[in-house]
Amino acid sequence: MALPQNPLKLGFLTHVAGTNSPAQLLRDTVRLAMAAEELGYDTLWVAQHHVGAENGQLPSPFVLLAAIAEHTERIRLGTAVVILPLEDPVRAAEDAAVADLLSGGRLELGLGSGAHAGSYTALGRDPDERSSLFTQSSATLSSALSGEALPGGQRLSPHAPGLHRRIWRATHSEEGALHAAAAGQGLLLARSALRLTQPVAELQAPVARAYRDAAASPRLAVTRTVYPAPDHTAALRDLGPGTRAWSRETHPETDWDTIDGEELLTLHTIHTGPADHIARSLAADPVVQLADELIAQVQPGELGFDATLSALHTIAHDVAPALRRLLPVPVTSHLSYR
DSSP: OOOOOSSOEEEEEEOOBSSSOHHHHHHHHHHHHHHHHHHTOSEEEEOOOSTTGGGBOOSOHHHHHHHHHTTOSSSEEEEEEEEGGGSOHHHHHHHHHHHHHHTTSOEEEEEEOOSOHHHHHHTTOOGGGHHHHHHHHHHHHHHHHTTOOOTTSOOOSSOOTTGGGSEEEEOSSHHHHHHHHHTTOEEEEOSSOSOTTSOHHHHHHHHHHHHHHHOSSOOEEEEEEEEEOSSHHHHHHHHHHHHHHHHHHHOTTSOGGGSOHHHHHHHTTEEEESHHHHHHHHHTOHHHHHOSEEEEEOOSSOOOHHHHHHHHHHIIIIIHHHHHHHSOOOSSOOOOOO
16 A cells, blocks of 8 residues: 655645625635645635535635635645536536636646535436436546547647646545546545444545555545634534534434534544644544545634634644654655645
């Protein structure tokens, strides 16, 4: 197995969700991206949401990333994820190419099938066909970005050199991980588990191992909720309401009012507390141990700009350095995805 290279890269993911107006949330995301670059983050990731799913206010991630590109110079700009079955794959490839060119080749193109059935219905797609739609669209998009001929013989224009080698796939299954490995794609493992009765790390560990065993040049990024706080009481005060609201929408079959705060944090694998405690908790996560990049997020929850910025500072200055010291030193390494 090719072990991750050292040191662990650090990303930040936002769902562009909150209680402010959509216009303010979008402007704040640009400001957070600028701050993340100054703090040394490797990647800024944004999530696509249609029709306000999970309170997300970003249906057009390439538009926002193009705006961020104009205000940053180094930080890589990722989608985690574009819900590909809801896009025309050639149009998505065109938009991705333009965003990549504007950013100077900094785009990391994360793709997934999404889990919000209402988004499929609103856009006239069958949610039961998610898997087959993703397979077809992914092949078309990859082919277009590689410069292969489109139907009719034309080729994608403009062409973004190298972008086809910066595609990532989000999946919960070993089968999906093996497809990503075979295609030379990176693997994105999301924070949330499909089955809340089992810790997310237990669900994802075999997926991560299967991918690293199969990929010639693995690129594995894992998302975790990281929220520095004095104690769990403070974390629950800040994250609890938003986390319960998100849970009710995504898992309506569960009576979330009967679940106490400590169990809520555990079910959602929320790493919180003082920085050294968070670092030890993350270092014990078997998936983080296999990752090339840790993507931190402060959601679910609806923190304001100031609280999110404060968390970004602490994660970069205190949590990440401590975590890197705790992680095992790899015996072997692989080529960087940069």
